[in-house]
Amino acid sequence: MGNMMAKPKILVVEDEASIRKIVQTYLESAGFSVTCVDNGRDALTLALSNPPDLVVLDLNLPGMDGMEVAARLRESSDVYILMLTARGEEADRVAGLRLGADDYLTKPFSPREMVARVEAILRRQRDVGGSRQDHTLRFAHLVIDLDRHEAVVAERPLDLTVTEFQVLWALAASAGRVLTRDQLLTQVWGSSFYGNDRVVDVYVGQVRRKLQEQSDAPMIETIRGIGYKFVDPKQT
């Protein structure tokens, strides 16, 4: 789908231009939004004004040491940190971990592995937050279950694509309230979607069609000039 979620932002802090360039290239082609700086001071400034999701941080920096940068970053936020170091002493490794680096690569490293590490760190971040709630929306004839990823109308399962499902979920979760196209775009397509908002109309249309194939209650209303609204037919 291009991008359902915003591109994770990554800040690369590395003084050696050649390495910096490689890291940037690989990360960008892996779909990340990358910013580079070559010293610790700029890193801190930038991290404050525009917090990244993860920092790739060289340990050996001119001026402010990588360790200190890490410590400072951690003071003010909980960014994830991937440390880069020269082939190194045990002492460094331990100290690096104590300061809370989330992973660690020794130079020379394979760029692909570096990307893999970055992805793994971000992946974990997403996973751990999962305390279970009831992820189910229930209406008169419609039940939407996020965990099963299943929507059922009048006992019949709907065959929805991911995007269609998300559109339906977004609307149903705000049942009774109007959602503008922009709100739907943000909720479903993510805040960094630069496409045409007519895509919302197309998907609403598709969801409507599939809903009506199974049940004739029109559950998604068009609010002209504004957006769409889900209404539970039994209610109202």
Place this chain on the structure above:
Amino acid sequence: MGNMMAKPKILVVEDEASIRKIVQTYLESAGFSVTCVDNGRDALTLALSNPPDLVVLDLNLPGMDGMEVAARLRESSDVYILMLTARGEEADRVAGLRLGADDYLTKPFSPREMVARVEAILRRQRDVGGSRQDHTLRFAHLVIDLDRHEAVVAERPLDLTVTEFQVLWALAASAGRVLTRDQLLTQVWGSSFYGNDRVVDVYVGQVRRKLQEQSDAPMIETIRGIGYKFVDPKQT
């Protein structure tokens, strides 16, 4: 565990003093009650006299091996275990340990990550409602026994490798709910796996093939764009 409000007790078994210290510090500041030992024998004694809620266990211990400690712990109790291993530990042992541990991390690991994992394991325990007693999953045509490490479809045993078994177990244990590739990676391959998530597809494919050689009910559904879901054919 009794009281949810009581600090969970954690036993750390690690021979390297520096790592032990870091682990202890981080866990304590996360609000756990921590005890440390540096060898397997003490670990077992202590675990018997004062059973912890979770054990953080190094795989490479002098004297009694971490694997053996895990096995002994499991014999007498249901403690949760978080394994620590060195990177590049032989694939085989790592595969084996997945069966005994609830999660594992490869060194060098991020202390924050470690704490997050510990919390996740304990939370999972609460969510499921306590004991991990049922080491057997039963469905219409499929029975999976974790202790015997055996899966039987329509009376016929399945010849699964360790990884295949784990994948099937993970899916079946969440029967009806979708698991993303990331979730499967974490549950089966551990939280520090830096590979490609397509490996999930490959293994799901293999399990499917073996299942269908014995029974024609398709039990693993693909949820395009999300992941996979186990469905009991008799149900639903």
Place this chain on the structure above:
DNA sequence: GGCTGCCTTACCGATTCATTACAAATCCCA
């Protein structure tokens, strides 16, 4: 050396995506 199991890679077909263009509906004001 042959076996087995793990993980990666690459290819291909099928599905899904976002855009576009045009038709239909609605609005608004003369």
Place this chain on the structure above:
DNA sequence: TGGGATTTGTAATGAATCGGTAAGGCAGCC
């Protein structure tokens, strides 16, 4: 009330993405 302007519905389309799977490299083990 009519007609032009605006908004929405939707079919069609090429491009992008996704998932199945065969093949192969690698490592440990007998």
